[in-house]
Amino acid sequence: MIDQSEGYLLGYDVGSSSIKASLVSIADGKVLGSATSPSQEMPMLAVQEGWAEQDPELWWEHIVKATQQLKAAHPKALAQTQAIGISYQMHGLVLVDKAQQVLRPSIIWCDSRAVSIGRKAFDALGKDYSLGHLLNSPGNFTASKLRWVKENEPDLYQRIHKVMLPGDFIAMKLSGEICTTVSGLSEGIMWDFREQSLAVQLLDHYGISQDYIPEVVPTFAEQGRVSSQIADELGLPVGTPIAYRAGDQPNNALSLNVLQPGEVATTAGTSGVIYGVSDQLDYDPQSRVNTFAHVNYSKEQPRYGILACVNGTGIQNSWLKNNIMGAHADYEKMNQLAADVPIGSAGLSVLPFGNGAERTLANAEVDAHIHGLQFNTHSQAHVLRAAQEGIVFALKYSFDIMQAMGMQINKVKAGKANMFLSPIFREAFANVTGAALELYNTDGAVGAARGAGVGAGIYSGFEEAFSALELVGEVQPEADKQLAYGEAYTQWLHLLQQHLG
Structure with a gap:
């Protein structure tokens, strides 16, 4: 065990929209500071329809900028970093x-x-x-x-x-060493x-x-050390171990301490995801949801992550902000407008599938659709609410596939971030799925930092690493709302089936 009287853990979350870096105190597990770069979403290159590319050096550029923001705010703490963890877009x-x-x-x-x-x-x-x-x-x-x-x-x-993979690249830039998990x-x-x-x-x-x-190399272990050149550039100690890396969705589950069979996590950031843990070697016969090795997978004690993904989540919300809302709009205002509209958006339905082939639809490219628009009935607010409901309905579609595989889902954990900041989105999720929704004060960068503490042997195990994880909210399904959302989902599902043929 390493002396925990001082020192910090650094976590990076490498998304396709932005890079986030967080410093976590080893002693009490609390977040000292976080930084995000860039302030606007990173661009994707789309040379042809259905393509999506990014320059990996752009990720590194914003790793540097986010770390420099932490250095400006907390130079002494950053210089006491004892381990680094990396979460990355899968x-x-x-x-x-x-x-x-x-x-x-x-x-x-x-x-x-x-x-x-x-x-x-x-x-x-x-x-x-x-x-x-x-x-x-x-x-x-x-x-x-x-x-x-x-x-x-x-x-x-x-x-x-x-x-x-993207996380392997960031570890290589930090250490000069190439490995994977x-x-x-x-x-x-x-x-x-x-x-x-x-x-x-x-x-x-x-x-x-x-x-x-x-x-x-193991997911939780030393995977390289920060080189002297990079340490000088970022303000880190030379030789700081990189002690954990994982894809963003397994890492999101780790961030919520979702590690054992039957536990389920969700997120709604760049993509919308439901991620459940199983100890059974199982799969969907149509491969609409996908089974991967979870962060704590081992041959002796297998833990599988079953992942259902909706691509068109964050990009749909961003598109609405940029193209529907006008100047000076923000997501909080969008959430407020959506809350003024009743459940079901007065018959308006949105299919949120405008971001490439969707795995849960067997890799069909359905595109995004706004259906049932009536000029005398629907306003900007109706579109905003229908868009949020559409993402939840798409997650419900995935949810049902996972339950058909034998997963019993009664409770789902999420970080209070991204679309789960919206009261409407939270309410819709709990009532459409019928599962209690628990919200925690964490995110991918914080989870990666805590994972690094486990990988470096700073923490004795997951229980100690996540002792500071705090429940900050809970939403229970309500019978009357479940009925109203159920009717709206039935309409949405019929529309989807029409487009799937």
């Missing part, structure tokens, strides 16, 4: 050469270009292998994106030294759960060399 493909230079923009999580590649691989490899060994269809995940590069950018492909490989559909090894059969099918895959 499924992204980052390629570097031998000089650790980025070869192309990252193909990120909501990019749809590899859907057909994954579908063909599923047909060729067979359902028994794909679902029995990978727990998923190869789908539109990282391995399939790499195959797309091999097919379409062969000269660039030959220059690849290592293939990484089982949890990370599983989210890229590059881990064979039956064989407890790389998914060799899939990689061979795609013609991808195993040499491209970095060394595998």
Whole structure:
């Protein structure tokens, strides 16, 4: 055990909208300070319809800026950082050469270009292998994106030294060392759960060399140390260990201390997600929800994260703010307007699927729709409420798939952040799903910091690491509201089924 009388943990949350950094006191587990960069959402590159890319160096630029904000506010504390944790946007493909230079923009999580590649691989490899060994269809995940590069950018492909996920890239920038985790490989559909090894059969099918895959290290362990050059630039101690990394949704669950079978987390930021933990090697036969290795997965005590995702969440809210609200609008004002409209938005329905192929819809691209608009009835406020209800309804659709797999969901935990700051969104979530909603004072960067405390051996375990996690609110389903929301959901579901054919 490390002396906890002084010192701090630094957590990074690398999203597709922004980078957040948080300093957490080791002694009491409280957040000393946080910083976010940039102030506006980071851009995505969309060269063609269905594509979504970002420059990994842009993430690093804002890692530096967020850390410099912490340095300006808390220089002594930052200089006492004892471990670093990293949370990152899942499924992204980052390629570097031998000089650790980025070869192309990252193909990120909501990019749809590899859907057909994954579908063909599923047909060729067979359902028994794909679902029995990978727990998923190869789908539109990282391995399939790499195959797309091999097919379409062969000269660039030959220059690849290592293939990484976004969090692996940030750890490399901090330390100069390249490694990955089982949890990370599983989210890229590059881990064979039956064989407890790389998914060799899939990689061979795609013609991808195993040499491209970095060394595998534990999720909670030393994974490299901050180099002297980076330490000087950021104001960190030389040699600070990077002791934890995980994708944003497993990390969100960790942030809420969701680690054991039957526990469920949710988030509604860039994407909307329901994430449940299981100890059963299970999968959805249609691969509409996906099973990955959770942060505390081990061969001896397997913990699987079952993830249902709605792509068009944060981007829909941002689109409404920028295109419907006008100048000087903010999300708080949008929430206030939405609250003035009754449940069901006077018959207005929104399908929030305008951000690429949706996994819960079997990789269909339905697009976003506003249905039932009446000029004499509906106002700006109706659109805002229907949009929030539409995201909750899409999560409910996912919720039902997970329950059909055998998960019993009576309580769901969330951080009081992003769309869960909206009273309407919270109320709708509890009453549409029928599950009690618990809200906590945490976020991805704070969770990553606490995870680093576990990985570095600073904390004795998860109980100590999350002793400062505080319940700050709870929403229980109410019978009359459940009835009203149920009617609105039935209308929404009928509309969705029409679009799915």
